Amino acid sequence: xxxxxxxxxxxxxxxxxxxxxxxxxxxxxxxxxxxxxxxxxxxxxxxxxxxxxxxxxxxxxxxxxxxxxxxxxxxxxxxxxxxxxxxxxxxxxxxxxxxxxxxxxxxxxxxxxxxxxxxxxxxxxxxxxxxxxxxxxxxxxxxxxxxxxxxxxxxxxxxxxxxxxxxxxxxxxxxxxxxxxxxxxxxxxxxxxxxxxxxxxxxxxxxxxxxxxxxxxxxxxxxxxxxxxxxxxxxxxxxxxxxxxxxxxxxxxxxxxxxxxxxxxxxxxxxxxxxxxxxxxxxxxxxxxxxxxxxxxxxxxxxxxxxxxxxxxxxxxxxxxxxxxxxxxxxxxxxxxxxxxxxxxxxxxxxxxxxxxxxxxxxxxxxxxxxxxxxxxxxxxxxxxxxxxxxxxxxxxxxxxxxxxxxxxxxxxxxxxxxxxxxxxx
Numbered sequence: 001x002x003x004x005x006x007x008x009x010x011x012x013x014x015x016x017x018x019x020x021x022x023x024x025x026x027x028x029x030x031x032x033x034x035x036x037x038x039x040x041x042x043x044x045x046x047x048x049x050x051x052x053x054x055x056x057x058x059x060x061x062x063x064x065x066x067x068x069x070x071x072x073x074x075x076x077x078x079x080x081x082x083x084x085x086x087x088x089x090x091x092x093x094x095x096x097x098x099x100x101x102x103x104x105x106x107x108x109x110x111x112x113x114x115x116x117x118x119x120x121x122x123x124x125x126x127x128x129x130x131x132x133x134x135x136x137x138x139x140x141x142x143x144x145x146x147x148x149x150x151x152x153x154x155x156x157x158x159x160x161x162x163x164x165x166x167x168x169x170x171x172x173x174x175x176x177x178x179x180x181x182x183x184x185x186x187x188x189x190x191x192x193x194x195x196x197x198x199x200x201x202x203x204x205x206x207x208x209x210x211x212x213x214x215x216x217x218x219x220x221x222x223x224x225x226x227x228x229x230x231x232x233x234x235x236x237x238x239x240x241x242x243x244x245x246x247x248x249x250x251x252x253x254x255x256x257x258x259x260x261x262x263x264x265x266x267x268x269x270x271x272x273x274x275x276x277x278x279x280x281x282x283x284x285x286x287x288x289x290x291x292x293x294x295x296x297x298x299x300x301x302x303x304x305x306x307x308x309x310x311x312x313x314x315x316x317x318x319x320x321x322x323x324x325x326x327x328x329x330x331x332x333x334x335x336x337x338x339x340x341x342x343x344x345x346x347x348x349x350x351x352x353x354x355x356x357x358x359x360x361x362x363x364x365x366x367x368x369x370x371x372x373x374x375x376x377x378x379x380x381x382x383x384x385x386x387x388x389x390x391x392x393x394x395x396x397x398x399x400x401x402x403x404x405x406x407x408x409x410x411x412x413x414x415x416x417x418x419x420x421x422x423x424x425x426x
Contacts, residue, residue, distance in 0.1 A: 065145025093166035212243030256361035
C-alpha cells in the first residue's frame with residue numbers, strides 16, 4: 001500500500017469554472033490493492049491453499065496499512081520537500097537525468113534500502129518500527145500493507161542519501177514508486193521459484209525466506225528488488241524447507257494499538273531494568289536478538305494482551321466488514337481530494353478512521369470495553385455534524401438520549417450479546 005508514498009508529487013490539476021481543484025489520482029491504488037488481494041484470495045482457494053489467508057490476520061494487516069496511508073497524507077509532501085532542500089543545498093555531484101542514470105538510481109535506491117532494512121533488523125529502536133511488518137503469520141499480499149508511518153519516516157531519512165549524492169528529487173520519487181510497486185508483488189506464496197531470476201531479483205520465494213522465523217532463514221534476503229547486495233554482504237539464502245512465517249516469538253494480539261507499540265514498551269522496560277550506561281544504551285541501540293524474552297510476557301499480562309486466540313468463529317464479521325469498507329472508502333475519497341479539504345475535515349476523518357481501526361482490533365480481540373468506544377465514536381460523529389451546522393451547544397441532547405436508552409433498554413447488554421457471540425468451529 002505504500003505505492004502512494006509520494007502522493008502529493010503526482011497531483012493533477014483540473015480547472016473548472018475558474019476554480020482549481022487538485023485531485024490525487026494515485027488514490028485509486030488503494031482499491032487496486034484490495035482488488036489484487038481479492039484475486040490472490042480467489043486463486044488460493046482455487047489452488048486449495050486456503051490456509052494462505054486467515055480472516056483475523058488479514059483484517060489486522062489491512063488496519064495497519066490503512067493507518068499508515070492515512071497518517072502519511074499529513075506528512076508525505078514533506079518527504080519531497082526534504083529531498084529538494086538536501087538536493088539544492090547539499091548535493092555533492094550534479095548528476096544528469098540521462099536514461100542510464102535511471103539505472104544507476106535504481107541500483108543506488110536498492111542499496112540504500114538494503115542497509116536501511118538490515119539496520120532495521122539489527123537496531124532495537126529501528127526494529128520497533130519494522131517489527132510490525134513481520135508480525136503476520138500468513139504470507140500474502142495483504143502482509144505488504146504492514147508498514148507504519150514511523151517506519152516510513154525512518155526509511156525516508158535513509159533515502160536522503162540519494163539527493164545528497166546528487167540525484168534529482170523528481171527522479172527519486174519516480175524510482176521509489178516503482179520500487180514500492182515491485183516489492184508489493186513479492187509478498188505471495190502463490191508464485192513459486194522462478195529459475196535463473198532467483199539469482200538476479202528478489203522473488204516471492206526469496207522474500208518469503210526473509211519473512212520466515214526458522215533459524216536458518218533469520219536475517220536473510222534484505223534486498224527489495226535485487227539479490228546482489230545480499231550476496232555481496234553475506235545475507236543471501238535460498239528457500240529450501242517451506243518457511244514458517246512470522247516472529248520467532250509471536251504476539252498474541254490482533255489489537256491495532258498493541259501491534260504498533262508493544263516493542264516500544266519492551267524497549268522502555270528493558271531500559272528501566274538495565275544497569276549502567278552500556279545496558280541502557282543496548283536497550284535502545286542494541287540488537288533485538290539480545291532482548292530479554294521474559295519482558296514481553298510480563299507486558300502482555302500488564303496490558304491484558306495475554307488473551308489466547310478464540311478457536312470458534314465470530315458472528316460479527318459482517319459488522320466488522322462494513323466498518324472496513326467504510327474506512328477504505330473514506331481513505332480513498334480523502335486521498336483523492338485531500339488538497340481541497342479544510343483542516344477540520346481532515347482531522348475529523350483522521351480521528352474517525354483511527355478510532356474505527358481501534359474498534360476493529362477490539363472486535364477481533366473481543367474486548368469488553370468496545371461498547372464504550374462505540375458510544376464515544378457515536379458522540380464524536382454527532383459533535384462533528386453539530387459543529388458544522390453551528391449547533392454544538394445542543395450536543396448534550398444526543399448524550400442524554402444515549403444515556404436514557406441505556407437505562408431503559410440496557411443497550412450495553414444487547415450490544416455485548418450480539419458482539420460476543422461465536423459459532424462453533426467445525
